[in-house]
Amino acid sequence: MTLVSPLSPPAAATPGVVPFARDLARHGDRLAVMAGADRWTHRELAERVGATADRLGSGRKLVLVSGSNDPGQLVTYLAALAAGHVALLAPPAQAGTVAAAYDPDAVLLPGGELDLRRPTSAHELHPDLALLMPTSGSTGSPKLARLSHRNLQANAESIVAYLGIRDTDRAVTTLPMHYVYGLSVVNTHLLRGGAVVLTDLSVADACFWDLMTSEGGTTLAGVPHTFDLLDRVGFAGMRLPRLRYVTQAGGRLDPARVRRYAELGRRAGWDFVVMYGQTEATARMAYLPPELAAAHPETVGVPIPGGSFDLEPAPEAAAPGVGELVYRGPNVMLGYASSPADLALGRTVTELRTGDLARRTAGGLYEIVGRRSRFVKIAGLRVDLDHLETALSRPGAVVRCTGADGELMVAVSGPGASAEVAAVRQEVAGRFGLPARAVTVTAVAEFPRLANGKVDYPALRELVSAAPQEEPPPAGTGGATPERLRALYAELLGRPDATLDSTFVGLGGDSLSYVEVSIRLEAELGAVPANWHVTPIRELAGARAPAAGGRWRMRRLETSAALRALAIVCVVGTHAGLFTLLGGAHVLVAVAGFNFARFRLTTAERTTRLRRQAVGIARIAVPSMLWIGGVVLLTNQYGPLNVLLLNGLLGPPSWTSDWHFWFVEVLVYILVVMAALLAVPSVDRLERRFPFAFPVVLLGFGLLGRYEVVDLGVPHTMPVFWLFAFGWAAARASRWWQRLGLTAVLAATVPGFFGNSAREIAIVGGVALLLWLATVPCPAQLQRMVSVLASSSLYVYLTHWQVYPHLDDIHPALAVAASLATGASVWWLAARATTLVSGLGARLGAARAVAGTAPDRA
Structure with missing residues (x-):
């Protein structure tokens, strides 16, 4: 040869x-x-x-x-x-x-x-x-x-x-x-x-x-x-x-x-x-x-x-x-x-x-x-370490960079080094587009040097590796610096030229980025002023929103409901090609865990809780199976495994339209397994005795799947159980240190999971809202629409696969609007049908009870 x-x-x-x-x-x-x-x-x-x-x-x-x-x-x-x-x-x-x-x-x-x-x-x-x-x-x-x-x-x-x-x-x-x-x-x-x-x-x-x-x-x-x-x-x-x-x-x-x-x-x-x-x-x-x-x-x-x-x-x-x-x-x-x-x-x-x-x-x-040279490759990008040192250094903080292919190690030294670590980390990710998972930043008292006075980079690498990593300040504690917010704007808006005098509107922010930036700002500041979009970045640091009033008539909306509405719009809008904002389905997994803890794990006795869990599973599985079954009867798009919600376990390994309902299937699998686990009396007692530690342990197990230490058995959907457990733990986190610990876990485990920074930002922002905010403000004029979208999110997810493909060629916006309207309509009909069936069942039960008390005529 x-x-x-x-x-x-x-x-x-x-x-x-x-x-x-x-x-x-x-x-x-x-x-x-x-x-x-x-x-x-x-x-x-x-x-x-x-x-x-x-x-x-x-x-x-x-x-x-x-x-x-x-x-x-x-x-x-x-x-x-x-x-x-x-x-x-x-x-x-x-x-x-x-x-x-x-x-x-x-x-x-x-x-x-x-x-x-x-x-x-x-x-x-x-x-x-x-x-x-x-x-x-x-x-x-x-x-x-x-x-x-x-x-x-x-x-x-x-x-x-x-x-x-x-x-x-x-x-x-x-x-x-x-x-x-x-x-x-x-x-x-x-x-x-x-x-x-x-x-x-x-x-x-x-x-x-x-x-x-x-x-x-x-x-x-x-x-x-x-x-x-x-x-x-x-x-x-x-x-x-x-x-x-x-x-x-x-x-x-x-x-x-x-x-x-x-x-x-x-x-x-x-x-x-x-x-x-x-x-x-x-x-x-x-x-x-x-x-x-x-x-x-x-x-x-x-x-x-x-x-x-x-x-x-x-x-x-x-x-x-x-x-x-x-x-x-x-x-x-x-x-x-x-x-x-x-x-x-x-x-x-x-x-x-x-x-x-x-x-x-x-x-x-x-x-x-x-x-030989001072270059490393990270995520396929060739990074000039000398240029990076010059770009990141600033008054009071001198930066030196080392590393190898796949990892960047940054040391900050000088009077302001400790205060600049978070800003440098944000700038590396936002301005230079490097994945956060591959970057380590720490403050050092001084750089190790060779006899000739030059920086000893091998020794510096060991020093950075051994240093404990500082976590970012928790949401809402006022820890956000102006530079940290500037880096956030630069990252989310794709504007590395942002300055401390820039505003959201001035940087070209639009209605799509408004939601994402506001969520991240709220996670950083705890609250944002009503006019944050026209406020210079330097004035936003440490700001707090005044109480809404007057003609704006602001209401408070549960954060989980707001996230459900926002996430389903993102899912449909992305699939229809109107915009690209990934991560909605994964935020919904965390919201499902949050609501599971709130509404299914009550103080009722074990059998009552299990009955309620079974009802919750049925409310997801039954309408899903009915809808998919109807589609199968009218088209040849899906098969029997889809109707039975078993495609994730028994379906073909290649990604086809049969995987459209992966979210529903995985959610049902998780709920069934959790119900079986909590049906064990000793496990039920453990969950009641340790309401926060229990889901944290499950989160640890889920992270074994997230990092592929164990195979959770469902291909192509990625190991999402850890997000469900995270939402569960968020609902049980009643003290600030518990929320802080979960925030640190969130910040450490989401980045690098998808390889898509925008998607990871959306997930971190959405789940962080569950942790730190019980409610979010919502204009009274929009509250009803948001509530309907939140309530009908399952039905929108089920039906949009059959709606938007027929309207995309006309306009993606029409495809999205029709998908949301169809899902909301089916939800309304299903709710009416459920009410009708429940009423009929109650009347039949009453009739049987009356019949049971009638005298024996034999």
Whole structure:
């Protein structure tokens, strides 16, 4: 077997353009882009690209594109490549910073409008320059990689060659286009005549797998964190008959996991391909042939076609045969840009010194054994630790950063260090987009130093690891600092440029973000003033809301009811595509546990409590089974297992429409198990004697499932029992220290569970409301509507699957409104029917009682 195959030189192409972007139309009527209801062939995509190129004009320009997985962004990016302009890709949250640094000539605005700032470029653009890419992930470093037309074309052709991409392949986007790995997926499939399915959904979302199946996805790309999520959602048990291969890059994957996925792919009929690359090499430098993955999972494989490696001596390389890995090939960048003046430069590098220490095995495979540079990779993002130190340091608090792939350790020193720990933690998550689970922040008296006076980073890492971690101040205690609130705004609104004088309205907040920000502010402050949305951030810290009165006629609404109404709107709105606010179903699980403790675990004797629990289960299971049964009779969408609410236990492992009712099934399973447990007299006595400790113990057991220490037996729904137990414990928490302890558990266990910060924020905010607020204010005019939505939430959940798909094409808002109205109507009818049946039963019982007292006439 030949491990290194040279790539023949590409055919001569028109200077100054990227051939695959220019020649889209040659693939004719093959599908190219699938994005929601949009279906574009390669010919139609070429027409849109041509039209956008015409709008850009004839003179070469620097075109800023916010590289999200959006059709408009894709078209503008391709138009720049096809017409000889220079595309500048930036993460959406960093677009403003990049624009200020590089002054682009044209900008694609968030709403899809192309802003042409000038007819000709203000910059001198080198003829070979085609693309500028950020090199340090989300850390906002101004350093960009300068990539040429040949870089893009050569690397795309090489990847197509070693992966064997076909014109029938369809790649569902799991990574953003502003990340070079995600961009390479788009480039290669369009070059070959395949299709890309554009989405920002996470692999942790059930809707992603619905999309993967419905659109016939054949390829899946992931960074190491992606595979954490795949393990959680039961990927190994999914049935994906069209899947051809899974690729991994963006950091080192544990060899045991590489071997496991290679073997899983072999059994399921798809290839697992480990790859290695850097932005400076356009995307890829090496790949591990799938047939070698199980035997050599610790390696990155061989150079890509057309590329080569050398090992050069490095002072850090102590082991024999280890050196710095140096790559050469047609995909090596022109060089770096640190300012607009660098855009005029031609090639300044001919080889890529990767900064990685490696060795070559006897079989010709390369293995990465260490790193020279001050970079780490977290969730697939390459983080410049030196830049991070500069950005986080502030008067009174100097920051030093260390860590390894997958973890960032931050030490804060100085007079104000202790007070700044929370603010630094918030800024790392909000401004730089790094997952909180991977970041440790602590205050230190002083940094350990070497004899030469430099910071001793290995010793600093040990110091941070050993330091106890401070928990954030509990909700409502006035512990929120202005900087903490600024970081919160920056995180939730995607506005890292927020200042202490900013307001919610001034930062572009809308009705959707209003709810989420207000919930988080209330968790931070205990209460918020009525005019918080127009109040500067610095004035909000420590604020308390005045009593509502006057013409606003505010009422108090139970927090659990408000959460039920809000959560079901979020579920329906997300499924219908009106907006994306995930986590509603999981908040409902916690609310179910909260209400279970309040309404089912009363002081009544054990048999009475069990009878009430049985009634509660029936009120969920019976209407669910009746509705699903009716749908089965009228359509072929579901099956008998759905009617019996057994799909979660006995249904197919792959995620299909049969899993639409997972929430109902899991809730019934939990309630049945709890009823069986509390039916044991000794357990019943324990629960009564230790009303708070009992659910805390159950919470601990549930966390074993959340962290996959034990298998709770229900695939694809994620282990949600711990959220039910959390709600139960929240209802029993009668003292401040109990609520504080639960808050700490909540803050520690929710982040990182889904891999989606917005979803995790919604869950933490919603459940925290249960802990700290018995009621929430609600305008009197809305109280009735909110109450109806809360009461009918089960029926809305059951019926919306049959409502919104028929109205989405008209408008998502209509689909959401109709779904809510239908569920509320069915709930009203069910309530009336229940009242009628109950009344009839009572009359029959009375009649039997009368008959039983009549004299015997025999």
